[in-house]
Amino acid sequence: MGNPEDLDHAAGVLLVRDAMNRTTADLPALPDLSGPARAQGLRRRVRVRAAIGGGVLTVAAIAVAGAVALPDSGWGATGIGVAAQPSGSQAPPQPPVHLEPSPGESSMADLPAAERAKQEQFQNRAVPVLQGLLPEGIGTLQRTDLSVRLYQGTKDGKTFTVVFSVRPTGSDTDPRTCLEVKGRVCKKGALPDGTEVIASTSPVNDGDVTESRIFFRHNKSNVSLSISPHDASHTSAPVTNDQLLTLAKDPAFLDLVKAADADPVEQAQKILPAGE
Known part of the structure; x- marks a missing residue:
């Protein structure tokens, strides 16, 4: 019989992995789920895939789209937005959560070695910054190996999908708008340089849970951070508009x-006029 602590750790890993796979992977519905639960799971997967995939968006949809670009310059030995620490006290990066891509979908594993290493380096620098700025209700934040934009927060068996996106648009289109329709609640704030930031909380699924998001424009990139609810337990994203507006102004987050804006790793987002 193994060490009880090792067994508890292994059980915890299996629980987290199962929760993450059920949240983001396109797997068949569990046999004991009811019809409405299957539909809710499908909507959940569609929402996450929409947040982390696709490069062609209409102008009308750009305000609620997520995507990312990543840095190369400015990656010194101390990382991005992370204070320098003595090498002996710096914790090694945690391995990513493995998520299988859907049929026809690519993952970070498909990238050239240098590009993949660059994206992983960015994720490893983003995790401690986001972990320190997001509310405790998000739980332990981990990067994933599916997309550089996709992270997972886990607490008490609940998994929250976090999408951090900084993606160049190749356009001067300003996405800073928010229509308060279908229960969405918006609040405006400003960065230290005066840039307007919009935070929103929107009902999803059957309207019994909400997801939270901030978005703003930096240079020629659209910036978005979204937190999705945990559908299985009907738990809304544990972050408020005010908390997200405070996060957006933090120097480490802005770094x-x-x-990411200065040296993106993704292609510029292609924008088509609405209706095309």
Whole structure:
């Protein structure tokens, strides 16, 4: 019989992995789920895939789209937005959560070695910054190996999908708008340089849970951070508009944004006029 602590750790890993796979992977519905639960799971997967995939968006949809660009310059030995620490006290990066891509979908594993290493380096620098700025209700934040934009927060068996996106648009289109329709609640704030930030809380699924998001524009990139609810337990994203507006102004978060805007790893987002 193994060490009880090792067994508890293994059981915890299996629980987290199962929760993450059920949240983001396109797997068949569990046999004991009811019809409405299956539909809710499908909507959940569609929402996450929409947040982390796709490069062609209409102007009308750009305000609620997520995507990312990543830095190369400015990656010194101390990282991005993370204070320098003595090498002996710096914790090694945690391995990513493994998420299988859907059929026809690519993952970070498909990238050239240098590009993949660059994205992983950015994720490893983003995790401690986001972990320190997001509310405790998000739980332990981990990067994933599916997309550089996709992270997972886990607490008490609940998994929250976090999408951090800084993506160049190749356009001067300003996405800072928010229509308060279908229960969405918006609140405006400002960065230290005066840039307007919009935070929103929107009902999803059957309207019994909400997801939270901030978005703003930096240089020629659209910036978005979204937190999805945990559908299985009907738990809304544990973050408020005010908390997200405070996060957006933090120097460490803005350092990540600036570095990602300066040296993106994704292609510029292609924008088509609405209706095309």
